[in-house]
Amino acid sequence: MLTENEQGVLERLLLREEIEQFYYHEAALLDDRKFDDWINLIADDIHYHMPIRRNVKFGEQARENTSSLNEISWFDEGKRTLAGRVRQINTGIHWCEEPFSRIRHLITNVRVVGVDGDEIRANSNFFVWQNRLQDEVNLFVGAREDILRRDEETGWKIAKRLILLDQNVLLAKVITTFF
Amino acid sequence: MASLVRSFGDRSLRSLVDLDRGLVSREIYVNEDLYKMELEQVFTRAWLFIGHEAQVPNPGDFVVSRMGEEEVILVRDRKNQLHVFLNTCRHRGMKVCRYDDGNTLVFTCPFHGWSYDTDGRLVGVPYFDAAYKGDMDKSEWGLPEVAQMCNFYGSIWATWDKGAPSFESYLGPYSDTVRRAFQSSDGEDNGVELFNPVYKWRIPCNWKFPGFSFDGDRAHAAMTHRSINVAAIGPQGDAGGGSRAPIRAPFPYTDYEMTVPELGHGGHNAIYEQPGLAEYRDTWFTEPGVDDYYRAMREKKREKYRGQYIVGETALIWPNVNIQPHRILIWHPHSVGVTESWRAYPIDRMAPQHVKDAQRRYMMRYGGPCGLTESDDMENWNYASAASFGTVAKRYPYNFMMGAGHAFVDEQRAPGMTLNYEVAEENQRSRLRRWLEFMEAGSWEDIYPVNPVSPSAGEATKSKSKVES
Known part of the structure; x- marks a missing residue:
């Protein structure tokens, strides 16, 4: 018989395990180039936002990441544009992904930081490796702050994703993958 | 590696750039010595x-x-x-x-x-x-300051060379184009601000790949951008076949490559069959309310330009900046094989928030390193550059023959410009000609024309432009 406290710990562990498995599944879809299946994990009302990271003076960290309200970001879009990206990759004539790059998503440091009804807030870190043609390599390291929504079909849908890429000048010529 | 660069004023560079035949040695895109010379000869002199x-x-x-x-x-x-x-x-x-x-x-x-x-x-x-x-x-022992700076209708330009001509003379016939690019959409001067911040990213290619291609390489679009319409990123969404560009309703027109060979500037531009501006045509089907704003602004601008022929909506200003309505594209040399690309987006300063938002989102999904259109440009410049460094590869010149010898002038409708068919490489040959002049010149005095009279530099320009040095 578990104590009330142990029951709470177990529930949290199970939830984290479920979220981790969801993230590994998502990463596998991207790495296996199953983009249509990946876009099916995206909620219709998603806000997918990767701000630009500024170099700012101490004390001005509030404006380190560009705002979705009135500034320029690397990505700041909804499902319509994300789905357009998937359709473009799937043409086979999107030259910067033809032939496909070898991309691997490593997702770590998963934390469930809030539960609100059928939505949870989860943070994680990513390390994305891209190897293209012979020797082109791009590394993308950063953090994600998600809102995930329970879904009967897919388990979860991604309802909001803030992606903090740890770069200022983007060191890759393009970003063709998803985070 | 034997140096190609013997001394300033050396004419041996001419053997690398044969513009009559349209043949250009790959050396000028891959040679480390020539690249270092560009930093001095081009980038400390040009505006x-x-x-x-x-x-x-x-x-x-x-x-x-x-x-x-x-x-x-x-x-x-x-x-x-x-x-x-x-x-x-x-x-x-x-x-x-x-x-x-x-x-x-x-x-x-x-x-x-x-x-x-x-x-x-x-x-x-x-x-x-x-x-x-x-x-x-x-x-x-103050901070090193540029030799000349110009505030041109709100846009800031500078040169390290005190012998450079005034910025307006430098622009020549394209000065009105640059002026208009910094107008709000009702045609008011100095009517924009830039979205913050500027995109900055690295492309593994020589700066001249994007710099000399943009607004001078219409031939690339059909092949490079074959995959873009499926994404339907334009303001009109799926309407019109998913074109990435807004729907326009211009007067009857003919597009040309339009360059100023003696200055190096050039763009893809239209000559319209009638004066003034065409009516606005709705295009923002994906963003309610935006057309209302742009339609009202266009009506004001039509009034302003009634009876005037507008020539030159975009231009690559020699050496490395492309000025277009709503976007400014800059290609900084970073090393012989790397460009640091910068991108700034002007927006009507007084536009309501929903218009600013719509325009900002469109620009983000259109261009830059995460934009759907330009990602394929980056792949092509990257590997065109990479495949040009080889010992054997360098024996084969680039082909800039398209339209060579078929340029013409139309002083009445496009004063100061040299024209060619809309798909040509006239603009690129102009940039290469100017490149050769800058690379050979000992000083600005050698770079013809030293101080050309701009046919478009009217009194209004002179009185409103604040030139500081």
Whole structure:
């Protein structure tokens, strides 16, 4: 018989395990180039936002990441544009992904930081490796702050994703993958 | 590697650029010595785009920018004057500013503590009295400042060469194009601001791949961008086959490559069959309310330009900036095989928020390193550059023959311009011709024309443009 406290710990562990498995599944879809299946994990009302990271003076960290309200970001879009990206990759004539790059998503440091009804807030870190043609390599390291929504079909849908890429000048010529 | 560069004024460079036949040696895109020579011969002489006054609206505001490989600071001093300084301490070279932008009273070097006022004066030196004992005159050790700066309807340009002609002369027949690009959509001068911040990203290719291609390579679009319409990123969404460009309703027109060979500038531009501006046609089907704004603005602009023929909506301004309505594209040399691409997006300063948002989102999904259109350009420039470095590859010149010998002029409808069929390489040949002139020249006095009279530099331009130096 578990104590009330142990029951709470177990529930949290199970939830984290479920979220981790969801993230590994998502990463596998991207790495296996199953983009249509990946876009099916995206909620219709998603806000997918990767701000630009500024170099700012101490004390001005509030404006380190560009705002979705009135500034320029690397990505700041909804499902319509994300789905357009998937359709473009799937043409086979999107030259910067033809032939496909070898991309691997490593997702770590998963934390469930809030539960609100059928939505949870989860943070994680990513390390994305891209190897293209012979020797082109791009590394993308950063953090994600998600809102995930329970879904009967897919388990979860991604309802909001803030992606903090740890770069200022983007060191890759393009970003063709998803985070 | 044997140096191709023997001395300034050496005519051996001519063997690399045969513009009559349209043959250009790959060396000029891959040779390290020529690249270093470009930094001196081109990028310390030419007028370069720095930014916009709206990026630094208040005294003490600064934003870092770039000229060639080197970082500069655009700053508004406490007396409201704009300056462009090299970002390096005069003592031991440390960057005096390591922030992208901000507001400051002084730039204090974190190495030994020399500090500079926002007007560039050296105002603080630790141990000044005790150690220098009066031997150093601080007034001689301010931040290095550009030789000339021009505020052209809000856009800021600069050159390190005091012998360079005035910016308007430098622009020549394209000065009206640049002026209009900084108008709000109702045709009011200095009517825009830039979205913050500027995109900055690295492309593994020589800067001339994007720099000399943009607004001069219409032949690439059908092949490079074959996959874009499926994404339907244009303001009209799926309507019209998913075109990435807004729907327009121009007057009957013919498109041409339109260049100024003696200055190196050029764009893809239309000659319209009738004067004035065409009516606005709705295109923002994906963003309610945006068309209402642009339609009203267009009506004001149509009134303003009634009876006037408008020639030249976009231009690549030699050497590395493309000015278009709603976007400014800059390609900074970073090394012989790497370009640091910068992208700024002007927007009507007085536009309502929903219009600014719509335009901003469209620009983000259209271009830059995460934009759906230009990602395929980057792949092509990347591997065209990579495949040009080889010993054998360099034996084969690039082919710039398209339309060579078929250029013509139309002084009445496009004064000062040289025209060619809309798919040609006339604009690129102009840039290469100007490149050769800059690379051979000992000084601006050798670079013809030294001070051409701009046919478009009217009185209005002179009175409204504030030129500071």
